[in-house]
Amino acid sequence: MKNLTEGNITDAVLKAIDGTKDARAKEVMSSLIRHLHAFVKDVQLTQDEWEGAIEYLYDTGQITGPTRNEFILTSDTLGISSLVDIINSNPDGGTEASVLGPFYIEGSKMVEIGTNLIGDSEGEPTVVSGIVRTLGGDPIEGAIIDVWQTAANGLYENQDPEQPENNLRCKMLTNKDGYYEFTTIKPVSYKVPTDGPVGRMLDLQGRHAWRPSHLHYKVSADGHRNLITEVFCEEDEYIEEDAVFGVRKSLAVPYKKISSEEEAKKYGISSPFYRVEFDFELETL
């Protein structure tokens, strides 16, 4: 009988998974085991610390449900989601990806180009538009733009029982020029939820929970790689210190303030308002 020690237990576990048939699964699991064991040895993890980690995972599962995913938020606040994005994003030079975040919902309502999403929402009126193109610069007709954002109180519709269902989120199809446009309110910087395990972790690390103002996008079109990204307000005070590390320079744009009643009237909103333009370049599959 072999005596297991700190020095040989990693090899014993690696040997135990040697029969994994799927080559990629074997590669990923082997590396995970090696790194986790190395980490435990590196910090000489105590029993109490191990129990704390298990409790963290348990609590993360308990607070996770259809409208909140604390596992994603953990991944986001540890920079894992962004690292995965950076590794896999735009290999051919298209628009950079950014985190999906925990507040996406499938099945947003489909609306016409130019729709006003404001409804009863408070906030500063903002017109958002742009063009979806191929890498070669050709407009893509019929691309699906799926967008979601916070209300002025910093909450997404699915975090806030006071907001109507589907508030400040929609899908639309680009026209023959690849164009999309909608009117909304300026998204605000907000804190990721801190009433769960992630909040405890941020406290422990002496970090704030703020994200700079952004619009979330999912952009898809036949024959093209799906894009999940965010478009940031470049003047936001948290642009350099996003709690989830989602900001990329290429995704930060100005919100131009326009003080013209005549212009505002065209969109059925009041002046002053903001204008945001962002074009997407999708990679071919």
Ligand SMILES: [Fe+2]
């Ligand atoms: Fe967000």
